Amino acid sequence: MPQPEKYAIADLHLNHENSIQLCSRPFINKEEMDAVILEGINKTVQPRDTLYLLGDNFFSNEKETGRNYLETAKFYRKQIKCRNVHLVRGNHDKKSADYLFSSSQDFLKIKDNHQKYIMCHRPFLCWDSSHSGSYHIHGHTHAGINWYVERFLKECRLLDVGVDNIYLLKGEFRPLHFSEIDEILSKRLGFCPDIKDTHHLLSV
Numbered sequence: 001m002p003q004p005e006k007y008a009i010a011d012l013h014l015n016h017e018n019s020i021q022l023c024s025r026p027f028i029n030k031e032e033m034d035a036v037i038l039e040g041i042n043k044t045v046q047p048r049d050t051l052y053l054l055g056d057n058f059f060s061n062e063k064e065t066g067r068n069y070l071e072t073a074k075f076y077r078k079q080i081k082c083r084n085v086h087l088v089r090g091n092h093d094k095k096s097a098d099y100l101f102s103s104s105q106d107f108l109k110i111k112d113n114h115q116k117y118i119m120c121h122r123p124f125l126c127w128d129s130s131h132s133g134s135y136h137i138h139g140h141t142h143a144g145i146n147w148y149v150e151r152f153l154k155e156c157r158l159l160d161v162g163v164d165n166i167y168l169l170k171g172e173f174r175p176l177h178f179s180e181i182d183e184i185l186s187k188r189l190g191f192c193p194d195i196k197d198t199h200h201l202l203s204v
């Protein structure tokens, strides 16, 4: 039996009509957006794989849908077929829905293939072991951080895994496999402003 694979995604903003315009998403309405994003997740991530969901999953919009926050959380969670979904909460996620996930937290660090991954919804400039090669994946910026990284943090090992940035990178609304994250970040030397007189990683 194949080993479970690891994937990450953030900022789905399901049921959030304004995100179409705000994030220049190519959808006619939120129903189409929801269907494409959920299909992208389910065709990529198998039920026994592991998915890291880095926050801002949906808007409840109770007046229109008649579903409160928790009902909305259940509505969308059951449409993701992956059983092992770990939530790193975003600014739109409430703790009342924590129990729907395999784990829920504001911050998470894991190791995969001897590589450390530090996860948070909002991006950091320094993070655990950033001076020795760890990766930081985040959401929240909807690809808006890219120009800043390109200009000032080119060798920094952080990546926006929000669905809008993934669409820019891959042309698809679906999670990134950890090997795809590694392919991007392993090419960067690293940047460690927390170490005096050292701007680049040399110890990786």
Ligand SMILES: [Fe+2]
Pocket: 055, 056, 090, 091, 092, 121, 139, 140, 141
């Ligand atoms: Fe956010």
